[in-house]
Amino acid sequence: MDVGAGGETAAERWAGRQEGRGIPPEILARAPASPWLHDPSYFVAPEVPLDTPSRSVALDLLDAGGTVLDVGAGGGAASLALAGAVTHLTAVDQQVDMLEVLAAGAAARGIPVRTVRGRWPDAAADAGRADVVLSHHVLHNVVDLPPFLRALTAAAGRGVVVEMLAEHPMAWLDPLWVRFHDLHRPPPATTDDAVAVLRELGVDPRVLRWERASPPKQDPAWVTARLCLPAGREPEVVDALAALPHRRPRLAATLVWRP
Numbered sequence: 001m002d003v004g005a006g007g008e009t010a011a012e013r014w015a016g017r018q019e020g021r022g023i024p025p026e027i028l029a030r031a032p033a034s035p036w037l038h039d040p041s042y043f044v045a046p047e048v049p050l051d052t053p054s055r056s057v058a059l060d061l062l063d064a065g066g067t068v069l070d071v072g073a074g075g076g077a078a079s080l081a082l083a084g085a086v087t088h089l090t091a092v093d094q095q096v097d098m099l100e101v102l103a104a105g106a107a108a109r110g111i112p113v114r115t116v117r118g119r120w121p122d123a124a125a126d127a128g129r130a131d132v133v134l135s136h137h138v139l140h141n142v143v144d145l146p147p148f149l150r151a152l153t154a155a156a157g158r159g160v161v162v163e164m165l166a167e168h169p170m171a172w173l174d175p176l177w178v179r180f181h182d183l184h185r186p187p188p189a190t191t192d193d194a195v196a197v198l199r200e201l202g203v204d205p206r207v208l209r210w211e212r213a214s215p216p217k218q219d220p221a222w223v224t225a226r227l228c229l230p231a232g233r234e235p236e237v238v239d240a241l242a243a244l245p246h247r248r249p250r251l252a253a254t255l256v257w258r259p
């Protein structure tokens with residue numbers, strides 16, 4: 001196990017950075033709606049799949065065809081992009097409304113599907129194994145990364161494909177947390193931090209770094225809710241967004257490994 005200069009393992013460093021993304025209880029208590037829930041309408045899989053490195057490596061692993069397990073599947077953007085090569089899909093997500101969107105997308109594409117509502121890795125036994133395991137844009141939701149990653153590896157017959165943004169997808173909003181709540185956050189977890197945790201587990205992933213064609217959708221109403229602010233403050237959020245120096249996140253990475 002690699003231990004950093006401060007005596008901290010990579011897994012501890014990841015957990016510390018993720019905990020630093022938390023929302024203090026006094027701010028959360030005033031939030032008009034949960035800032036955590038993902039809106040399924042943002043995650044509907046596009047009819048024409050995006051041609052990404054993650055899709056290419058997954059298609060290579062599936063080769064003539066195979067089963068897929070999609071962890072934190074959302075609306076199925078990762079797995080439904082493999083239609084034609086997937087003989088059976090198992091989709092795991094903690095949100096039932098996401099799984100409903102995914103099931104409709106799978107039916108429209110003629111992909112046999114089983115949905116499992118639950119949290120990974122607790123849901124791993126119920127989900128079972130598959131040739132290829134996908135988990136796209138979920139790592140940045142996880143604090144305790146080793147059990148999550150180990151369960152992905154254990155579930156895969158041929159390979160695991162993880163996609164993530166280069167740093168925590170909400171990090172670009174850090175200046176707005178300062179402005180609206182005087183909340184100063186520590187640096188966010190990055191792809192390199194996740195790779196370091198994998199190496200600590202004895203896994204040396206292939207890492208492909210690339211740029212998304214468009215940043216994740218992040219309109220002012222959504223940002224207002226994420227900041228735990230009432231809808232009436234949306235005009236102030238519009239002004240604050242306009243003043244942000246940084247572009248919204250586009251840099252992504254695909255991590256691939258064999259079990």
Ligand SMILES: C[S@@+](CC[C@H](N)C(=O)[O-])C[C@H]1O[C@@H](n2cnc3c(N)ncnc32)[C@H](O)[C@@H]1O
Binds near residue numbers: 072077094095
């Ligand atoms: C940002 S969305 C990504 C959805 C999809 N993979 C995509 O790339 O469009 C993250 C999804 O992971 C789910 N999720 C987060 N942590 C999870 C966990 N530990 N177990 C199961 N689902 C989880 C959320 O409910 C959400 O649907």
